[in-house]
Amino acid sequence: MDYCIKGNDIIVSEPDLDLDETLDCGQAFRWKKIPSDYSCTYTGSFVNDCLTVSELKKGEFIFHNVSENYFLRKWLDYFDFNTNYSELKKSFSEDETLAKACKFAGGIRLLRQDSWECLISFIISQNNNIPRIKGIIDRLCENYEGRFPEPEEFSAETPDSLSYLRSGFRAKYLCDAAQRVSSGETVLRDIASMPIEEARAELKKIKGVGPKVAECVLLFGMYRTEAFPVDVWIKRVLSEYYPNGFPAFAKDNAGIAQQYLFHYIRNLQTANV
């Protein structure tokens, strides 16, 4: 990754980034593609830090109205720019299916998101589809002046007060999560550095957090790249391409590999969801 400053913007060169593939691939739900003169522009948030980013040309991006200091402190880390995805994909390509998946959508990166926001987002995700998950999170943030609620304020909600979310049976799970985190019963920062099995068990103490959601929180919200969420799509990949198990060589980055596979299998079978 290279960058330079141009007025109030930061120009980033990174061949291994595609905005559609990274910001709209089911790992984050608060980025919106907006009309613009650029080929592709997204606006969104990380916790409460807003950003608009456009694709200037292939592999070159404008981070709009961001100071260098702020870019280095927040967005460099968020987009995982310190990780070399070319090398990662090269190592994955030892496997035939992974090679195809990396070639199909080589601009996917694993975002380093906030653990609390991920916890809530992926509780909402259970037995749900991506457009509807986005809608629920939109309505949630709208109710908090466009930002994501902190655990403390969210813990004041009840399943009844959350009816405007139309999140169905998940509302009671959200309340339990908010109460556990705000009371300190669950300390996400501590879980992030626990041995993985211990971390899984700790997350699953929260109601509505099972194996799949725990794995998503670990991967997307705690950068535990060995975490491997298995949803209905990845189940199809595993049964179709890996009847003898997922290749062991990719174990430490199985979660990132999973993200390429997830995007690959979904876009083979559905036009656009």
Place this chain on the structure above:
DNA sequence: CGCCAGGACGCCC
């Protein structure tokens, strides 16, 4: 109408 979606829970055996 039925089926499905980045599933988990409660209950049964």
Place this chain on the structure above:
DNA sequence: GGGCGTCATGGC
């Protein structure tokens, strides 16, 4: 321990 019905909501 595994199997199965149920849980809201909305798009197709």
